[in-house]
Amino acid sequence: MIFDYETLRLIWWALLGALLIGFAITGGFDLGVAILLPFLGKNDTERRVIINSIGATWEGNQVWFVTAGGALFAAWPMAYSVAFSGFYFALLLTLFALFMRPIGFDYRSKLPSQRWRSNWDIALFVGGFIPALIFGVAFGNLLEGVPFHFDDEMRSFYTGSFWALLNPFALLAGLISVSMLIMHGAVFLQIKTVDAINQRCKQMVTVFALITMALFALAGIWIANINGYQITSEILPNAPSNPLTKIVTKGLGLWLANYAHYPVLWAIPGLAFIAGSATIILSKIKRPGLAFISSSLTLTSVILTAGVSMFPFLMPSSSVMNSSLTVWDASSSLTTLKIMFWVTMVFLPIIIIYTSWVFRVLRGKITQEHIHNNDHSAY
Secondary structure, three states, X not given: OOOOHHHHHHHHHHHHHHHHHHHHHHHHHHHHHHHXXXXXXXXXXXXXXXXXXXXXXXXXXXXXXXXXXXXXXHHOHHHHHHHHHHOHHHHHHHHHHHHHHHXXXXXXXXXXXXXXXXHHHHHHHHHHHHHHHHHHHHHHHHHHOEOXXXXXXXXXXXXXXXXXXXXXXXXXXXXXXXXXXXXXXXXXXXXXXXXXXXXXXXXXXXXXXXXXXXXXXHHHHHHOOOEEEEEOOOOOOOXXXXXXXXXXXXEEOHHHHHXXXXXXXXXXXXXXXXXXXXXXXXXXXXXXXXXXXXXXXXHHHHHHHHHHHHOOEEEOEOOOHHHOEEOOOOOOOHHHHHHHHHHHHHHHHHHHHHHHHHHHHOOOOXXXXXXHXXXXXXX
């Protein structure tokens, strides 16, 4: 094997980030389109156009989400167990909201009743908004620290509550997530639609790109004034995983320490503003394909900013700081990381190729005439 334990841990940290970014880019515009559905569709036909724009691809996009969960379970089992225990009710709420999507897509057009269809439109909105919000809230709580600890037998204990997760900074992170996914979804709809819906999409892109950049700037100011975490003891990147062997301290502005040590990292949050501005311009000049790329870069830079700021922490502990989980002490064994690395090298390219092929095949626009001509198969 050409990689040692330290390198494999870094690779799996990067792969987890890549999978989350992949889901944000693909599944993210699905969520954004669902949130926009009740607002951009002024009548039933327009709403069916919007739904059909993602109807053929939304299921495949969930592969990224499932794969990211599998990667977390296989490569970072301690982080997986603590996260799914501590965020249990939040994740359960997300799961119930996601249930609205397949049911809504399948049953919305089963009856001609306007009330029936409007209720399913609301359900699809909930299925987009709740997950988008909670994903951002989760990142916000990671940056603030999660109240958990391990005992001497490595049993984890979560001492927080569901309502404590909804703190001001976490809600700000949630709003960033919602706004950037709405922007991303509006760009995708601009690619797939024409006429009135297309024009409304351009307005939404501008509004929510500006909101995303404003909230992201506010979060940057806020993060400098909350406690970050730092390892003060010796780091053993090739040692067996045991989070209780280190000493962690916290202090104001420590989440910016990596940027102080490596100033080039400022290019990552800077890209969010550059790409966000480019998205607005490209949308206005009717280049939605390029706007989708710049919108994807905006999402990528926002997620990378959170990851780079926290590195090497995966889940800081706010109650017992030395229990914090990091890249160096929360991973699976060397053998597991090796096996999973090669499995990923086989299947990740397949996922990328399949996703690219699907979007290439289904790159045409959805029009109202398409809905009427294919009424038997439209959502």
